[in-house]
Amino acid sequence: MLSSLRSLVRYRALISSLVARELKARYRGSVLGVVWSFINPLLLLLIYTFVFTVVMPAAHPPELQPFALFLFAGILPWTWFSSSLLESSSVLITGGNLIKKVMFPAEVLPIVSVLAGLVHFCFGLPILVAFLVYYRVPVWPTDLLWFPVIVLIQLVLTTGLALLVSALTVHFRDVRDLLANLLTLWFFATPIIYPLSQAPERVRRLLNLNPFTHLAVAYQEVLFRPGPFGQLTRLAAVAVAAVVVFLVGYFVFDRLRDTLAEEV
């Protein structure tokens, strides 16, 4: 497993090229091209804002202002998380040719999905900044230092899950459909469209078992709530969980590696 991890470092040039290819190929042929990376999160945000401020304004506590920003702080990282996982569930099957015909480290494929998602996430950040400026939200400079840390933890967690999902899908094709539904449930089980404090005590205990809860809360803390960052213990716990998930995911992937070329 360690040697596999080491060889991954050797393939970093390949990974970065594949991520670039993914991004280029994605918008090739569209009129707006890479601008879609900005428009997509913006449209998503407008839809959610419309629903929660115009259609059902009573669904969230009034002290959460501006609510659009609160939503965005959670939805942007969630989109990265869920699209990466969905993509990794099919990436080994669509890339089956590579695994079967070329000596190719299969784990590169889900990792590329996650990293491409990260790049899209970063494309969404300017919009976030624009909102912060527009609403004149006071951001604590020290909070911003925590932002990359949270992103890194999410990256580790997502990569671990992506490895697990991609390898399992090769053996059980229905992981993909299962995953799509699971992610919907997961979305609502994460305080993204509602604040954690709004959940009843019993439910909150359950939500706290969800690692993404802590990531979402951390993002909201940095971007939305005034005052210094106060989620260190949560963040440390979810960091440990992320590393464990990554190791488990990589271990499972490594164990299934030899069967991948035959099963794809």
Next chain:
Amino acid sequence: MNAIEARDVHKVYRRYGRRKQFATLKSALLSGSVLRDLRPDAVFEALKGVSFDVAKGKTFGIVGRNGSGKSTMLKLIAGIGKPTAGAVRVDGRVSALIELGAGFHPEISGRENVYINGLMLGLSRREIARRFDEIVRFAELEEFIDAPVKTYSSGMYMRLGFAVAINVDPDVLLVDEVLAVGDESFTHKCLDKFAEFRRRGRTILLVTHSLDLVTRFCDEALWLDAGVAKAQGDPKRVIDAYLMDVARGENQSLAQAAGGPEGPPLRDEGPPLRDEGPPLRDVGADVQVCPPEPADMFKAGEGRWGSREAEITAVEMIGAGGQAAHLFQSGEQVEIRLHVRANQRLRDFAFGVGIFNVEGVCCYGTNTLIDGGVAGELAGEGLVVFAIDSLDLVEGTYKLDVAVHKRDGAPYDYHRLLYTFRVKSPLKEVGIFRPPHRWQFSGGIRISGLS
């Protein structure tokens, strides 16, 4: 010094059978059978302990039937899979021409695909940049290199894939039948490139069905059969052994198609077939009874009919070796033997033989009347031998009509296309008629090598 060493290599493929098709993760979780379902319910051993060495700088060919384990072996050497038992060791950088352009992305340009493909094959960015022009020149894609790959023709696609793979400049080049897909000029280009590789002392491992290529190109050959190394060594000898085995196999399957499982083939033992073929009609000497559409090459329009005052009880074809056979060389001396039994004394009779090709064209037909024979008497048992001094047929599969009939053509026993044989020829002539011939030249024409 060996470039490739394979030691007692086994490869077992696991098959997850029918149960798996319907079993889903959900149902596996519900019944708690996740681990059981991950276990295979059938195994297939593709390689059963294969060992060989390829010395550095040699060109090594692997031949064998489909499914003999050739490609599996190649994949293990390429590192795409791991042997179940045993070891494969390769010295130096490997490049595998298994599927050209695997991993090209259709939406992005040829240029970007070259870079990514090169990285996949283990080159660094700088190495690719240095070889880029050479790759594009070899692929003859100078004009199109910045167009998306999805606009390429399949030939362009393959040329580019080949150009990248070959310019990885490997120490060991693995080639799996890629030459079969290109056009003539591409194939020549590949062969030239291989020759250049040899000159530079690189090792090539070739998996192919083109036996000609192996004899011409390889220093050594390995014949794999059902996962076992059947022969290894001088390519000519290995190929001959392989060809003999293929011929033996064909002979056997032809004998099975003729009905006789083993032993002296073509003999129809037990009670003779009743008229099951085309209905008995008043057929003249010309017995083209409009055979039904051939469902199977070995069963086309066959049948047996006749009044059975005399019967052909068995038919054998004897080759030059004196043995009953179904496979002959073009030009071989062949005897067609008819075992005949008369159920009553007959004075009006003739024997006939016809040879048909698979399209149903009569290549040759004659009978004792045509050849000027005058019937005397047929009684009891007898043997008719139709001896052909030189079976001058072009390569192909043929069928035999044999008959004993009256002078006016009314059959006693007519066997229509019941016997199949195959003719092999080192020459790939075409047509149906092979006259003994030679070429002569005079004036300013000089051609050598004609036999």
